[in-house]
Amino acid sequence: MSTRITDTTQAKSKKRLEPRKTPVQGRSRASVEAILTAAAQVFESHGYAAGTTNRIAERAGVSVGTLYQYFPSKEAIVVALLEEHLHETTRKLHEWVGHMVSLRHGLRDALTDYVQGIMEVHQTRPRLQHILLEEAPLPPRLHDLLMAADAEAVRTMGGLLRLYPEVGHADPESAAYLVIHTVESLTHRFAAHPDERLLDGPRFVVELVSMLEAYLSCPPGSGATRG
Amino acid sequence: MSTRITDTTQAKSKKRLEPRKTPVQGRSRASVEAILTAAAQVFESHGYAAGTTNRIAERAGVSVGTLYQYFPSKEAIVVALLEEHLHETTRKLHEWVGHMVSLRHGLRDALTDYVQGIMEVHQTRPRLQHILLEEAPLPPRLHDLLMAADAEAVRTMGGLLRLYPEVGHADPESAAYLVIHTVESLTHRFAAHPDERLLDGPRFVVELVSMLEAYLSCPPGSGATRG
């Protein structure tokens, strides 16, 4: 689900990520909650670098000390936010798969559903997602998690594609790779820069679905001529 | 050509970007050159935040003072590097268009050429490009430049698509938007994370080209069934 680049050079993993205290009482759980929502807002409005821990604590209405009792580093906050996002996305994907196998739509309707679902994910706080996925440095563990989620999504999509007789592709896994990442990248971009003059939201979805459908269902080489 | 997100909140544009001195002698031009290549290397290997100006100067074999005589801020270095990249990409696109209108290939061959060209661009220092385009904060002026380059690329591609009778799409501009950004995003991702187990380089190109060709040439709705 990301376009993040593997970092082999500055992977120092110097900071601990596990909280030094786990909240047990009500007020501390509220603090943790407040810190996370504040962090999301602060990152969204200031970017990663300018999203200082002091600012986050201030916005959350707690002191920096409190923040560092539950998040041992700034990185840990990013990790927590990203894990939330990851769970949300995975949940949506599985929910969608469930709908598809039960509803037995045609390919086009299924793809439309999928694209719209991913669009929804990307339209909520696109800048935050961009910051978390592309701008903030990630510990290797989380990076692996993201890659694993990507791979799992590809396998799931591949399995689903096999259920559609319209799909004439020899290798559903490869096709799934293209589908997953095309939808991911394009919806992300469109959510960030909706070029309304050229293409409004609904038309964008139609175009994207058309491309996917043509790719999956068109016999290869049809309509092509050689120079 | 980017997936960068518009930043409306921290756009302070506090730093000047124009050099305070323009090199006139040979040695200073060499210094500027050295600084730029050093910056590219340092960003590539340390990331944006850890790519300090002192490190860049050290790597370039000059002092920080010299660096700041020609680049008034760290941001200015990023801008210079990105402008280089932008010119390079634009040049490649126009070169490709020239080839296409003169060679009069079929659609598939033309698309293959294009995808391979963009792949080449992304395979050289993908991490640096990622840092420049996604991680480093950009001044609004350069951001507008990137968006303008994107729009121009879409127009160019749209114009070219009209020349191919195989293209059965009603609106070449919208199709061009999808083509441009699909290729951009997917090749970028593939260059960064070449998942060789699932799809090697050449096969990736074939798949991507197949998708684009199917989208552009397949009559819409063929092979699709309704719910």
Added chain:
DNA sequence: TGTTAACATGAGCTATTGCTCAGGTTATGT
């Protein structure tokens, strides 16, 4: 050869940031 402008140097200033810790406040359990 002398004068000037271009160029180079690098110690260190200023500002900022992630983070700590010594000491307070609130809840829990008996």
Added chain:
DNA sequence: ACATAACCTGAGCAATAGCTCATGTTAACA
């Protein structure tokens, strides 16, 4: 009511980064 643990506070430390400037060196030109 008392003791203990959970929780909170915020001034400030240590580290670091971007950047400056006083001073020294090299090239251009008369």
